Amino acid sequence: xxxxxxxxxxxxxxxxxxxxxxxxxxxxxxxxxxxxxxxxxxxxxxxxxxxxxxxxxxxxxxxxxxxxxxxxxxxxxxxxxxxxxxxxxxxxxxxxxxxxxxxxxxxxxxxxxxxxxxxxxxxxxxxxxxxxxxxxxxxxxxxxxxxxxxxxxxxxxxxxxxxxxxxxxxxxxxxxxxxxxxxxxxxxxxxxxxxxxxxxxxxxxxxxxxxxxxxxxxxxxxxxxxxxxxxxxxxxxxxxxxxxxxxxxxxxxxxxxxxxxxxxxxxxxxxxxxxxxxxxxxxxxxxxxxxxxxxxxxxxxxxxxxxxxxxxxxxxxxxxxxxxxxxxxxxxxxxxxxxxxxxxxxxxxxxxxxxxxxxxxxxxxxxxxxxxxxxxxxxxxxxxxxxxxxxxxxxxxxxxxxxxxxxxxxxxxxxxxxxxxxxxxxxxxxxxxxxxxxxxxxxxxxxxxxxxxxxxxxxxxxxxxxxxxxxxxxxxxxxxxxxxxxxxxxxxxxxxxxxxxxxxxxxxxxxxxxxxxxxxxxxxxxxxxxxxxxxxxxxxxxxxxxxxxxxxxxxxxxxxxxxxxxxxxxxxxxxxxxxxxxxxxxxxxxxxxxxxxxxxxxxxxxxxxxxxxxxxxxxxxxxxxxxxxxxxxxxxxxxxxxxxxxxxxxxxxxxxxxxxxxxxx
Amino acid sequence: xxxxxxxxxxxxxxxxxxxxxxxxxxxxxxxxxxxxxxxxxxxxxxxxxxxxxxxxxxxxxxxxxxxxxxxxxxxxxxxxxxxxxxxxxxxxxxxxxxxxxxxxxxxxxxxxxxxxxxxxxxxxxxxxxxxxxxxxxxxxxxxxxxxxxxxxxxxxxxxxxxxxxxxxxxxxxxxxxxxxxxxxxxxxxxxxxxxxxxxxxxxxxxxxxxxxxxxxxxxx
Numbered sequence: 094x095x096x097x098x099x100x101x102x103x104x105x106x107x108x109x110x111x112x113x114x115x116x117x118x119x120x121x122x123x124x125x126x127x128x129x130x131x132x133x134x135x136x137x138x139x140x141x142x143x144x145x146x147x148x149x150x151x152x153x154x155x156x157x158x159x160x161x162x163x164x165x166x167x168x169x170x171x172x173x174x175x176x177x178x179x180x181x182x183x184x185x186x187x188x189x190x191x192x193x194x195x196x197x198x199x200x201x202x203x204x205x206x207x208x209x210x211x212x213x214x215x216x217x218x219x220x221x222x223x224x225x226x227x228x229x230x231x232x233x234x235x236x237x238x239x240x241x242x243x244x245x246x247x248x249x250x251x252x253x254x255x256x257x258x259x260x261x262x263x264x265x266x267x268x269x270x271x272x273x274x275x276x277x278x279x280x281x282x283x284x285x286x287x288x289x290x291x292x293x294x295x296x297x298x299x300x301x302x303x304x305x306x307x308x309x310x311x312x313x314x315x316x317x318x319x320x321x322x323x324x325x326x327x328x329x330x331x332x333x334x335x336x337x338x339x340x341x342x343x344x345x346x347x348x349x350x351x352x353x354x355x356x357x358x359x360x361x362x363x364x365x366x367x368x369x370x371x372x373x374x375x376x377x378x379x380x381x382x383x384x385x386x387x388x389x390x391x392x393x394x395x396x397x398x399x400x401x402x403x404x405x406x407x408x409x410x411x412x413x414x415x416x417x418x419x420x421x422x423x424x425x426x427x428x429x430x431x432x433x434x435x436x437x438x439x440x441x442x443x444x445x446x447x448x449x450x451x452x453x454x455x456x457x458x459x460x461x462x463x464x465x466x467x468x469x470x471x472x473x474x475x476x477x478x479x480x481x482x483x484x485x486x487x488x489x490x491x492x493x494x495x496x497x498x499x500x501x502x503x504x505x506x507x508x509x510x511x512x513x514x515x516x517x518x519x520x521x522x523x524x525x526x527x528x529x530x531x532x533x534x535x536x537x538x539x540x541x542x543x544x545x546x547x548x549x550x551x552x553x554x555x556x557x558x559x560x561x562x563x564x565x566x567x568x569x570x571x572x573x574x575x576x577x578x579x580x581x582x583x584x585x586x587x588x589x590x591x592x593x594x595x596x597x598x599x600x601x602x603x604x605x606x607x608x609x610x611x612x613x614x615x616x617x618x619x620x621x622x623x624x625x626x627x628x629x630x631x632x633x634x635x636x637x638x639x640x641x642x643x644x645x646x647x648x649x650x651x652x653x654x655x656x657x658x659x660x661x662x663x664x665x666x667x668x669x670x671x672x673x674x675x676x677x678x679x680x681x682x683x684x685x686x687x688x689x690x691x692x693x694x695x696x697x698x699x700x701x702x703x704x705x706x707x708x709x710x711x712x713x714x715x716x717x718x719x720x721x722x723x724x725x726x727x728x729x730x731x732x733x734x735x736x737x738x739x740x741x742x743x744x745x746x747x748x749x750x751x752x753x754x755x756x757x758x
Numbered sequence: 759x760x761x762x763x764x765x766x767x768x769x770x771x772x773x774x775x776x777x778x779x780x781x782x783x784x785x786x787x788x789x790x791x792x793x794x795x796x797x798x799x800x801x802x803x804x805x806x807x808x809x810x811x812x813x814x815x816x817x818x819x820x821x822x823x824x825x826x827x828x829x830x831x832x833x834x835x836x837x838x839x840x841x842x843x844x845x846x847x848x849x850x851x852x853x854x855x856x857x858x859x860x861x862x863x864x865x866x867x868x869x870x871x872x873x874x875x876x877x878x879x880x881x882x883x884x885x886x887x888x889x890x891x892x893x894x895x896x897x898x899x900x901x902x903x904x905x906x907x908x909x910x911x912x913x914x915x916x917x918x919x920x921x922x923x924x925x926x927x928x929x930x931x932x933x934x935x936x937x938x939x940x941x942x943x944x945x946x947x948x949x950x951x952x953x954x955x956x957x958x959x960x961x962x963x964x965x966x967x968x969x970x971x972x973x974x975x976x977x978x
Contacts, residue, residue, distance in 0.1 A: 739902070739903055739905075742903045743903045746896075746900065746903050749899070750865070750868065750896070753868055753869070753872050754868065757872045
């Protein structure tokens with residue numbers, strides 16, 4: 094029942110795409126499309142959470158390849174991701190009812206938006222390689238079209254190109270992964286793939302291909318380069334979908350292939366996700382820290398969070414391979430919990446960035462500032478998102494990262510020395526990225542929302558419409574709820590952990606006072622509610638004490654202006670100044686920074702200039718040589734276009750003779 | 759099975775391969791056309807023998823078509839073409855006859871090695887014939903690769919096609935209509951190539967492919 098309901102909704106989403114094209118002259122089309130999307134995502138969400146009767150529901154529809162059809166299936170993992178996808182989808186659609194009104198050329202968004210949602214849903218529901226790949230490519234192409242919404246800007250066209258390249262590269266990797274999984278017999282439905290046995294080298298190959306294919310979509314370093322270009326290029330609600338939801342679909346694909354189809358893991362499988370996860374976490378957060386474009390900053394921070402998720406998944410693999418069911422369940426739960434959390438707060442933050450963008454027209458935080466006065470509601474909601482993503486209690490980000498750390502602390506129980514030595518290093522990287530992540534959001538929030546406005550646009554900016562604010566408030570409420578009542582979510586995830594890593598965390602809902610204890614209460618426990626109550630209590634008591642014994646009047650006074658006569662807002666601490674310590678200390682290693690100071694000679698009247706060049710080393714050391722190699726090959730092959738007839742004939746002839754010789758031998 | 763019948767069929771098919779070798783080293787255009795005529799005659803004899811052996815009257819028609827088109831009409835028109843183009847006395851430079859012959863021998867051996875195991879269960883007559891047919895096809899291709907003159911390329915192409923007919927005749931039950939349509943399509947290909955030859959000659963004063971390549975601006 095829920096499966097058919099979900100498939101009907103997917104069909105309806107595609108119909109909404111057609112409707113958007115047919116009704117393109119209708120002035121209300123934008124609202125109508127987004128309303129329909131909310132309704133359909135809502136139904137899909139219900140389909141995900143409704144009781145399914147059986148543990149696993151599957152069906153085959155006579156679509157696609159004749160005689161084979163397309164297989165669909167809902168199990169606990171699909172249901173969880175279906176819920177995440179559609180929660181994000183509904184939120185983005187609700188936000189877009191208000192935000193979409195600013196769109197200059199709505200027909201470049203409306204037909205693709207429902208199709209994008211449909212593609213993501215089908216990926217999660219697919220139960221054979223064919224359906225999975227078709228839906229995957231559909232999702233990629235629809236999102237590519239959305240990235241090109243503002244195609245008049247050269248930068249966005251480039252982003253679209255890079256995205257398309259990376260997406261097709263990833264798609265090929267997945268194609269090969271499923272090819273190896275299906276084997277020579279070519280049974281491509283997941284049920285028979287699960288049954289088949291895989292040799293060790295094949296498993297390693299599939300794991301690597303899945304890392305490349307899913308990682309390039311999720312934004313795992315070093316395949317992340319398209320993400321900070323493409324996510325900011327799309328309209329903000331689409332950015333939220335891409336960052337918050339599409340990357341999760343890629344995580345789903347990784348879990349489906351590696352934890353489900355590939356069979357029982359070997360311990361060394363964990364090395365790859367953990368190492369690349371840690372690299373992504375660090376690279377993502379370092380680049381986020383030095384970005385001044387708000388949406389780009391959020392995109393880099395997505396890379397960091399995907400890294401965290403992959404670290405947790407790698408840990409789950411390591412524990413599962415050694416039969417440590419409880420720690421495996423803990424790590425797996427942490428990963429899924431973070432998937433859910435990130436989809437909430439990253440959507441919230443992108444909506445906030447969209448509100449800032451539509452309110453002030455500025456994306457660069459260097460020209461913002463003081464938005465807390467002009468956009469107070471957005472400022473509050475954005476602050477909530479920042480707190481959540483910086484993993485501060487009592488919001489949800491803290492819970493999932495805490496769970497990851499709990500899993501890392503269990504690593505001494507692993508028998509293999511490789512992993513035993515690797516995991517603490519990963520833990521250090523994770524701690525570093527968590528701290529830098531908090532710093533990054535302090536900087537983003539502090540520079541954009543606090544202080545004095547650095548431009549006229551920032552001074553006159555306005556809060557967005559009610560739909561946008563309402564959506565953001567709802568997401569913040571969900572963040573808070575997930576932070577206060579993590580036990581509910583953990584218990585929801587635990588059937589998935591049971592199925593995929595073979596163990597489950599102790600039931601959390603039975604513990605007193607809504608606290609959670611991942612291993613045993615004697616070892617460590619966390620109570621979000623208690624922390625929340627403590628924060629409220631201490632804040633209000635502090636306020637009460639101050640107002641009681643100090644002054645009860647709130648007053649505004651001029652800020653200390655450091656003795657300057659002119660109070661230009663440019664004298665404020667800027668985003669670049671904030672990032673400078675990190676840029677200076679890590680600049681040479683991580684960013685290949687070049688600072689050039691152009692100092693006028695004494696007596697000269699012109700201004701001094703300091704210009705900073707920041708390059709992504711991965712671009713220089715991985716992609717640039719790759720591009721050169723491809724170019725060399727391509728120009729080498731040019732010769733083939735200028736052969737004489739005999740030489741062409743000789744090529745064909747040679748190939749024929751070669752094949753005959755092969756047959757003869 | 760009458761061994762003599764099979765032997766005669768093998769002799770004829772082998773003669774066709776031998777004629778293909780003659781095509782390979784013949785460097786005079788007029789001589790080339792003569793040998794092609796011989797090729798076609800041997801082909802039609804071979805097909806006619808197949809018709810007798812298989813007791814398949816439609817193969818006589820195939821043999822007849824082969825004689826009329828390939829041994830009469832095409833050589834006659836080719837001869838007219840080269841006379842009108844004034845290249846009938848041309849001696850084409852065929853580089854490294856020895857090497858070409860060695861390659862040809864290798865190809866023949868290759869086709870025997872490939873085909874004999876592959877058709878182990880087939881009729882012994884068809885087996886050898888198909889192996890010989892493959893050899894003829896490969897030799898025709900080799901001729902097209904080694905020759906520079908457009909006319910000799912046509913002849914290479916048509917000797918290749920003769921190999922296909924031989925294979926088809928050996929395999930029981932190729933319908934007559936297919937053979938006729940193949941014969942006509944070869945004729946049409948021949949006409950088209952002939953027209954092109956004149957056009958090329960008009961434009962570039964040459965039918966040497968090497969010269970064409972130079973005009974096209976490729977590597978000289």
